[in-house]
Amino acid sequence: xxxxxxxxxxxxxxxxxxxxxxxxxxxxxxxxxxxxxxxxxxxxxxxxxxxxxxxxxxxxxxxxxxxxxxxxxxxxxxxxxxxxxxxxxxxxxxxxxxxxxxxxxxxxxxxxxxxxxxxxxxxxxxxxxxxxxxxxxxxxxxxxxxxx
Amino acid sequence: xxxxxxxxxxxxxxxxxxxxxxxxxxxxxxxxxxxxxxxxxxxxxxxxxxxxxxxxxxxxxxxxxxxxxxxxxxxxxxxxxxxxxxxxxxxxxxxxxxxxxxxxxxxxxxxxxxxxxxxxxxxxxxxxxxxxxxxxxxxxxxxxxxxxxxxxxxxxxxxxxxxxxxxxxxxxxxxxxxxxxxxxxxxxxxxxxxxxxxxxxxxxxxxxxxxxxxxxxxxxxxxxxxxxxxxxxxxxxxxxxxxxxxxxxxxxxxxxxxxxxxxxxxxxxxxxxxxxxxxxxxxxxxxxxxxxxxxxxxxxxxxxxxxxxxxxxxxxxxxxxxxxxxxxxxxxxxxxxxxxxxxxxxxxxxxxxxxxxxxxxxxxxxxxxxxxxxxxxxxxxxxxxxxxxxxxxxxxxxxxxxxxxxxxxxxxxxxxxxxx
Ligand SMILES: Cc1ncc(COP(=O)(O)O)c(C=O)c1O
Numbered sequence: 001x002x003x004x005x006x007x008x009x010x011x012x013x014x015x016x017x018x019x020x021x022x023x024x025x026x027x028x029x030x031x032x033x034x035x036x037x038x039x040x041x042x043x044x045x046x047x048x049x050x051x052x053x054x055x056x057x058x059x060x061x062x063x064x065x066x067x068x069x070x071x072x073x074x075x076x077x078x079x080x081x082x083x084x085x086x087x088x089x090x091x092x093x094x095x096x097x098x099x100x101x102x103x104x105x106x107x108x109x110x111x112x113x114x115x116x117x118x119x120x121x122x123x124x125x126x127x128x129x130x131x132x133x134x135x136x137x138x139x140x141x142x143x144x145x146x147x148x
Numbered sequence: 149x150x151x152x153x154x155x156x157x158x159x160x161x162x163x164x165x166x167x168x169x170x171x172x173x174x175x176x177x178x179x180x181x182x183x184x185x186x187x188x189x190x191x192x193x194x195x196x197x198x199x200x201x202x203x204x205x206x207x208x209x210x211x212x213x214x215x216x217x218x219x220x221x222x223x224x225x226x227x228x229x230x231x232x233x234x235x236x237x238x239x240x241x242x243x244x245x246x247x248x249x250x251x252x253x254x255x256x257x258x259x260x261x262x263x264x265x266x267x268x269x270x271x272x273x274x275x276x277x278x279x280x281x282x283x284x285x286x287x288x289x290x291x292x293x294x295x296x297x298x299x300x301x302x303x304x305x306x307x308x309x310x311x312x313x314x315x316x317x318x319x320x321x322x323x324x325x326x327x328x329x330x331x332x333x334x335x336x337x338x339x340x341x342x343x344x345x346x347x348x349x350x351x352x353x354x355x356x357x358x359x360x361x362x363x364x365x366x367x368x369x370x371x372x373x374x375x376x377x378x379x380x381x382x383x384x385x386x387x388x389x390x391x392x393x394x395x396x397x398x399x400x401x402x403x404x405x406x407x408x409x410x411x412x413x414x415x416x417x418x419x420x421x422x423x424x425x426x427x428x429x430x431x432x433x434x435x436x437x438x439x440x441x442x443x444x445x446x447x448x449x450x451x452x453x454x455x456x457x458x459x460x461x462x463x464x465x466x467x468x469x470x471x472x473x474x475x476x477x478x479x480x481x482x483x484x485x486x487x488x489x490x491x492x493x494x495x496x497x498x499x500x501x502x503x504x505x506x507x508x509x510x511x512x513x514x515x516x517x518x519x520x521x522x523x524x525x526x527x528x529x530x531x532x533x534x535x536x537x538x539x540x541x542x543x544x545x546x547x548x549x550x551x552x553x554x555x556x557x558x559x560x561x562x563x564x565x566x567x568x
Contacts, residue, residue: 002182004515008566040537064505
């Protein structure tokens with residue numbers, strides 16, 4: 001049965017209402033903007049790295065519940081992990097929201113709450129904007145990320 | 149309709165418009181979405197098609213399909229006759245002086261680009277000025293920005309007030325003897341504001357400027373008379389007028405069109421081609437290069453027949469009642485903010501909900517079978533003016549009902565529940 005709550009799970013509603021790691025980081029090593037011109041979602045990621053690890057990460061900006069919750073959950077998941085692990089997680093998340101492949105709930109943790117997005121093609125970009133922005137930032141790119 | 153609800157009867161008394169009969173003409177409306185009856189409230193994006201239009205398209209491809217203006221065989225003659233008959237219907241529909249003034253294009257967007265490039269680029273100079281408005285759809289902004297880059301002409305905007313109405317006193321200040329073109333939407337797609345275009349046209353003419361009116365949102369809701377308006381160009385798209393996609397109309401005053409060079413070169417728009425030089429065809433063919441969207445034109449003719457038969461006046465009256473009802477109901481929803489509260493507006497309800505992003509509204513409403521548009525509506529300057537990233541927009545057509553507005557309001561309540 002169709003249920004909108006499959007998309008807007010409690011975790012998502014909660015992270016939208018009170019996003020974690022929200023706010024500008026003055027002493028970030030890397031700062032990158034992401035923008036979805038289609039819906040106007042905007043965010044900025046602030047990242048500190050230390051010894052090939054993401055030692056701190058935050059974001060600010062505005063967008064729909066899916067994009068805000070995704071950024072909140074992503075930043076939570078990224079804190080303290082290595083850059084390689086971050087890249088792996090990026091790929092796993094991509095599969096989660098775009099394919100029907102099985103995913104590892106233990107590894108993804110709360111991120112699995114975003115699995116419902118794949119049934120809403122128009123919303124996949126909302127969920128993935130922050131991830132693409134992170135990916136580009138970690139690749140050392142400095143031009144703002146645009147998804148359309 | 150035998151609805152026992154007395155309030156409903158009251159409503160029915162104010163308009164004798166038979167919406168159930170009208171709905172039966174629109175097969176798409178019968179379906180369910182996510183197990184709920186479809187409530188289609190995205191008419192400003194594109195309107196649904198009555199079976200009268202669908203059948204004409206079907207018959208055309210089954211029985212008449214042929215190229216026009218070039219065959220001597222019977223099918224070609226028949227297709228050409230139907231194509232030109234549709235042009236005559238458009239001429240009557242907007243009350244143009246002649247079918248030479250009716251050019252078929254892909255849509256409002258192409259019509260505006262045609263005027264910007266063929267008229268604007270050949271007449272504007274670096275010192276000249278173009279005036280548009282803050283309310284415009286991107287398709288009535290970007291072609292003028294391109295033109296201004298090409299010619300050096302300055303682009304100016306008439307601002308809007310907090311209700312989403314054009315500030316005419318500011319318009320007067322922008323006008324001067326350097327103004328060459330004024331391009332203004334008849335009705336705003338983002339807010340529904342009906343602009344005082346007759347006043348705007350007269351004031352522009354007083355300084356010698358030409359006026360293009362973007363009628364994309366107007367023709368489905370109001371009778372347009374280009375002769376009375378005295379506009380120089382009037383453009384619209386077939387798909388918002390219950391006709392096919394990919395077909396639109398440029399009306400231009402004959403003398404102006406005559407003075408303009410072709411926009412595209414190709415077949416049909418020429419009289420004679422030699423290796424050295426070609427002579428162009430007469431109006432309106434000069435602007436119709438290549439094989440046109442023949443079925444689209446004939447389908448548009450059928451759409452015009454449909455609204456003529458229905459009567460745009462009584463349809464507009466009915467839509468206005470829907471808007472009044474929707475406004476009433478929306479004003480009872482706490483946390484709902486209407487964006488665009490012009491005194492004079494068509495049946496568009498643009499709104500935001502406190503703490504809920506319009507895209508989430510759009511998705512949740514879709515789950516209830518209610519189709520609306522969420523976003524900037526290709527009118528980013530309007531969003532900027534109101535300092536919001538986007539709105540949710542419900543736009544009504546004459547086949548919508550009061551019950552559908554109830555479904556909309558109920559779905560909005562559902563949004564609030566999801567985000568409690
Ligand atoms: C006011 C207005 N102008 C122009 C257009 C462009 O129409 P089309 O995309 O059919 O060319 C639209 C369509 O959304 C519109 O609402």
